[in-house]
Amino acid sequence: xxxxxxxxxxxxxxxxxxxxxxxxxxxxxxxxxxxxxxxxxxxxxxxxxxxxxxxxxxxxxxxxxxxxxxxxxxxxxxxxxxxxxxxxxxxxxxxxxxxxxxxxxxxxxxxxxxxxxxxxxxxxxxxxxxxxxxxxxxxxxxxxxxxxxxxxxxxxxxxxxxxxxxxxxxxxxxxxxxxxxxxxxxxxxxxxxxxxxxxxxxxxxxxxxxxxxxxxxxxxxxxxxxxxxxxxxxxxxxxxxxxxxxxxxxxxxxxxxxxxxxxxxxxxxxxxxxxxxxxxxxxxxxxxxxxxxxxxxxxxxxxxxxxx
Amino acid sequence: xxxxxxxxxxxxxxxxxxxxxxxxxxxxxxxxxxxxxxxxxxxxxxxxxxxxxxxxxxxxxxxxxxxxxxxxxxxxxxxxxxxxxxxxxxxxxxxxxxxxxxxxxxxxxxxxxxxxxxxxxxxxxxxxxxxxxxxxxxxxxxxxxxxxxxxxxxxxxxxxxxxxxxxxxxxxxxxxxxxxxxxxxxxxxxxxxxxxxxxxxxxxxxxxxxxxxxxxxxxxxxxxxxxxxxxxxxxxxxxxxxxxxxxxxxxx
Numbered sequence: 001x002x003x004x005x006x007x008x009x010x011x012x013x014x015x016x017x018x019x020x021x022x023x024x025x026x027x028x029x030x031x032x033x034x035x036x037x038x039x040x041x042x043x044x045x046x047x048x049x050x051x052x053x054x055x056x057x058x059x060x061x062x063x064x065x066x067x068x069x070x071x072x073x074x075x076x077x078x079x080x081x082x083x084x085x086x087x088x089x090x091x092x093x094x095x096x097x098x099x100x101x102x103x104x105x106x107x108x109x110x111x112x113x114x115x116x117x118x119x120x121x122x123x124x125x126x127x128x129x130x131x132x133x134x135x136x137x138x139x140x141x142x143x144x145x146x147x148x149x150x151x152x153x154x155x156x157x158x159x160x161x162x163x164x165x166x167x168x169x170x171x172x173x174x175x176x177x178x179x180x181x182x183x184x185x186x187x188x189x190x191x192x193x194x195x196x197x198x199x200x201x202x203x204x205x206x207x208x209x210x211x212x213x214x215x216x217x218x219x220x221x222x223x224x225x226x227x228x229x230x231x232x233x234x235x236x237x238x239x240x241x242x243x244x245x246x247x248x249x250x251x252x253x254x255x256x257x258x259x260x261x262x263x264x265x266x267x268x269x270x271x272x273x274x275x276x277x278x279x280x281x282x283x284x285x286x287x288x289x290x291x292x293x294x295x296x297x298x299x300x301x302x303x304x305x306x307x308x
Numbered sequence: 309x310x311x312x313x314x315x316x317x318x319x320x321x322x323x324x325x326x327x328x329x330x331x332x333x334x335x336x337x338x339x340x341x342x343x344x345x346x347x348x349x350x351x352x353x354x355x356x357x358x359x360x361x362x363x364x365x366x367x368x369x370x371x372x373x374x375x376x377x378x379x380x381x382x383x384x385x386x387x388x389x390x391x392x393x394x395x396x397x398x399x400x401x402x403x404x405x406x407x408x409x410x411x412x413x414x415x416x417x418x419x420x421x422x423x424x425x426x427x428x429x430x431x432x433x434x435x436x437x438x439x440x441x442x443x444x445x446x447x448x449x450x451x452x453x454x455x456x457x458x459x460x461x462x463x464x465x466x467x468x469x470x471x472x473x474x475x476x477x478x479x480x481x482x483x484x485x486x487x488x489x490x491x492x493x494x495x496x497x498x499x500x501x502x503x504x505x506x507x508x509x510x511x512x513x514x515x516x517x518x519x520x521x522x523x524x525x526x527x528x529x530x531x532x533x534x535x536x537x538x539x540x541x542x543x544x545x546x547x548x549x550x551x552x553x554x555x556x557x558x559x560x
Contacts, residue, residue, distance in 0.1 A: 101444060132534065136527045138526060174481050180475070286541075
């Protein structure tokens with residue numbers, strides 16, 4: 001069995017964490033060939049070649065892959081599909097955009113956010129915002145899947161797979177990149193951070209989020225938010241943790257002023273240690289917390305920031 | 309320009325889903341069903357484009373059980389002009405897969421020739437996030453998923469997309485497929501007069517056979533189970549105890 005795995009590369013940089021976690025899931029299926037695609041991808045390809053379990057890296061370096069637009073990216077992946085039984089990628093926003101298009105080009109179904117590999121045809125994935133788990137068996141000749149990285153450990157490094165170039169595929173030229181507006185931050189990326197501090201509606205305002213950010217900065221943590229906090233305009237959407245936002249599984253998750261709606265729990269309940277701080281002792285978040293503290297967050301959080 | 313909006317009937321997002329004890333799926337008997345929230349955003353965006361004079365007609369399409377009529381009536385009450393229901397299942401527990409849905413939508417597109425398709429980014433039941441991308445592949449059109457804003461200008465659309473870490477703006481050639489993210493708009497509630505009026509709007513019923521599309525599933529559901537539960541934790545009385553516990557665990 002052979003697997004083609006689309007590496008997560010942004011502006012020429014390999015996202016080692018996401019890619020290495022997807023390799024862990026993929027190597028259970030067969031020999032893994034990593035595809036490094038981008039306007040610049042050679043360095044990322046070399047780095048991906050060091051991931052344990054990677055048999056080969058193929059590089060498609062071309063300006064048309066610079067912004068990971070779905071149409072040229074999917075055309076390339078589909079053009080390389082022959083000879084592979086599985087095509088997969090870490091379930092990032094980019095891969096979720098590209099791989100369903102690849103699957104339809106190959107006339108097969110897609111399986112997204114796979115959390116478990118049972119055998120070559122059978123996979124487990126969450127449905128209903130993680131309120132149920134479904135085991136599905138694919139009857140398709142090729143399986144196309146995205147891997148939910150929070151449930152797999154990263155593969156180690158130390159390997160030295162071969163790296164070779166592949167030709168670019170035809171560009172359908174249907175879309176063009178205009179601009180990226182990325183939030184500037186020195187904080188770690190939400191989905192790969194070891195610690196996440198999140199605020200909910202209880203924070204009360206955008207200004208008050210500073211209390212969350214101070215605690216996060218003290219811990220070197222990423223900042224998250226519940227959907228309620230995002231909808232209320234207290235925090236930007238890309239901080240959103242939950243089924244409709246990011247799914248995280250850090251070593252420590254601190255939920256502050258978050259009641260614990262189902263959709264939020266789906267995004268963080270795989271965290272190793274969960275701390276909940278809320279003034280409402282009945283809040284559902286306490287049911288998933290390892291440690292719960294009932295109190296006024298504006299007193300508790302500054303005290304915690306000071307004492308850690 | 310016509311805009312096509314696919315809508316799906318799903319368990320209402322406020323309902324707590326229950327896994328059936330025999331592991332065969334999620335219990336849908338006597339459960340409140342509604343339009344998929346991301347599809348409501350899609351309907352709203354299409355209606356706004358019509359109100360702005362960019363589009364002439366908004367057509368809502370649903371694929372599934374006969375009861376999806378209600379979902380289409382909701383779209384009509386919001387302001388869609390007409391609806392097409394493709395009855396592809398008898399059993400409410402049978403989910404039509406995104407690949408089959410995309411094939412049926414492609415067939416509808418061939419007949420209706422819309423200039424734009426606006427779809428929800430994912431359905432909150434199977435959470436697959438695939439139909440829009442698959443439809444874009446089958447039509448050979450451009451795709452702009454997770455739209456945070458949409459502007460239609462002449463023969464192209466400019467879409468800001470929600471991506472990891474911020475927004476990516478792209479320009480796509482029309483016709484194109486756009487999928488909606490949460491912050492694109494806030495869908496309106498249908499007023500009572502509009503709900504009454506919607507009952508008279510045209511709703512055409514079709515079957516997959518009418519379009520020559522095979523909807524048999526590619527995936528076999530082996531079992532559906534409850535997610536693993538977390539063991540109960542403990543309440544701590546104060547910050548000092550919390551700090552001590554976290555140090556003990558070695559996480560800070």
